[in-house]
Amino acid sequence: MEIVIKTIRIIDYENNAVYVRETPETFSEYVSQLITYINGNTSIREYKTRSANTEVISCILDIVRNQIDEEYVTGKIDFIAQRLLLKEREAQTTVVHMNTNVQKGSLIQALLYDEDKDKYTYLLAKVEHTDFVDDSDFSFKSGFSKDMKKLWKSCIFEIDNLNADSYSAKVYSNTVAKYWYDNFLELDQVVSDETNTDKAFRAIDSALNRNVKNIAPRDHTLLRNSLIAYFKSNDYIDYDTMIQNTLESYHPVELDQEKMDKVIEKIRELPEKHKFDKQFNTVSSVINARIRKVYDVCQGVQLKITDAIDDFGDTIKAYREPDGNRYIRIKTDNDLTYKLFSDE
Numbered sequence: 001m002e003i004v005i006k007t008i009r010i011i012d013y014e015n016n017a018v019y020v021r022e023t024p025e026t027f028s029e030y031v032s033q034l035i036t037y038i039n040g041n042t043s044i045r046e047y048k049t050r051s052a053n054t055e056v057i058s059c060i061l062d063i064v065r066n067q068i069d070e071e072y073v074t075g076k077i078d079f080i081a082q083r084l085l086l087k088e089r090e091a092q093t094t095v096v097h098m099n100t101n102v103q104k105g106s107l108i109q110a111l112l113y114d115e116d117k118d119k120y121t122y123l124l125a126k127v128e129h130t131d132f133v134d135d136s137d138f139s140f141k142s143g144f145s146k147d148m149k150k151l152w153k154s155c156i157f158e159i160d161n162l163n164a165d166s167y168s169a170k171v172y173s174n175t176v177a178k179y180w181y182d183n184f185l186e187l188d189q190v191v192s193d194e195t196n197t198d199k200a201f202r203a204i205d206s207a208l209n210r211n212v213k214n215i216a217p218r219d220h221t222l223l224r225n226s227l228i229a230y231f232k233s234n235d236y237i238d239y240d241t242m243i244q245n246t247l248e249s250y251h252p253v254e255l256d257q258e259k260m261d262k263v264i265e266k267i268r269e270l271p272e273k274h275k276f277d278k279q280f281n282t283v284s285s286v287i288n289a290r291i292r293k294v295y296d297v298c299q300g301v302q303l304k305i306t307d308a309i310d311d312f313g314d315t316i317k318a319y320r321e322p323d324g325n326r327y328i329r330i331k332t333d334n335d336l337t338y339k340l341f342s343d344e
Helices: 027-040 055-065 070-098 178-184 193-213 217-233 239-248 257-268 270-274 284-291 335-341
Strands: 002-012 017-021 045-049 105-114 119-134 139-144 151-159 168-173 187-189 236-238 279-281 293-298 301-305 316-320 326-330
Touching: 002 027, 002 070, 017 070, 027 105, 027 119, 027 151, 055 070, 055 119, 055 151, 070 105, 070 178, 151 178, 168 178, 168 279, 193 217, 193 236, 193 257, 193 270, 193 279, 193 284, 217 239, 217 284, 236 239, 239 257, 257 270
Parallel strands: none
Antiparallel strands: 002 017, 002 105, 045 168, 045 187, 105 119, 119 139, 119 151, 151 168, 236 279, 293 301, 316 326
16 A cells, blocks of 8 residues: 655644644654554444535545645645644643543644555544653654554545545544544544444343353353443443453453353454444443343342442352351341341
8 A cells, every 4th residue: 555645743732733744754664554553453433424525524535636736735734733733622621620631642644545446545643742852862852652552543534436425434542532533523423322332232241141151150240240330430432441351351260261261252253243333432321221130049039230239259149058058148238228137
């Protein structure tokens, strides 16, 4: 894939300025690495443009049509950078009272051409930009890291028809950052947050039921509780991060590790199989409708779980007396319930 155009602009929303930086030929290597990384990044969400006339996509189409006119192209690239500056300043005004800040960074833009497919790809990527001390002369300089973990945001448009009514986009964001896709890029979600939340939770819950519940009921209960807790305590889901935090970090009680690894692999395949995004905002009402779980204890008695339980293992325990009778012990913080069943 040929890199037709590559640029970088430093977005300084604190000083309301955009700074131009020249891109030497060696910068192409970094752009190529960035493209490879972004194309291989599965933690993305599918979007579509609201039309072909919104500001960013219309500028991109103009760049493709007039790519040999350097002055014209530079003007459009600067316009996109200025738009990001404006939207970041607006976003900062919104979040500053929450004791947080819009992540500072540089905007990389690149136009690429695939001759085999006769298709253009336009990349927008926001990468961390920091000040540092140059150890060669101990002067203060600024720049961005080659570490791909410092990629804050990205968007890839694939353009094979300059006259289409709308265009699809693949977006990555390391935070919720609605300003990036909504205000700056003017994109709409292909799959809604509510649908993503419902599909993701249902798919994982079903996978645990099929692959764990019957052979390792204790692990099933603990894993499901961990899943509920994660969905309810995180407003923003990155699917791979969720798997790391809830499944890969889990130490099975009854399940052998080899089987656990196979379960994790099956759960990794669910987004593609069930057609939901790997990044989305959680909708708590959807989770609340799926949490309820009822267990038969004995004749006339059921145990109903209605929410995620902190420290599940110490809250509900089963044990067997020497006479063979089995019991469930539940920790309570409800005085009335305790007095009702206490012999004290």
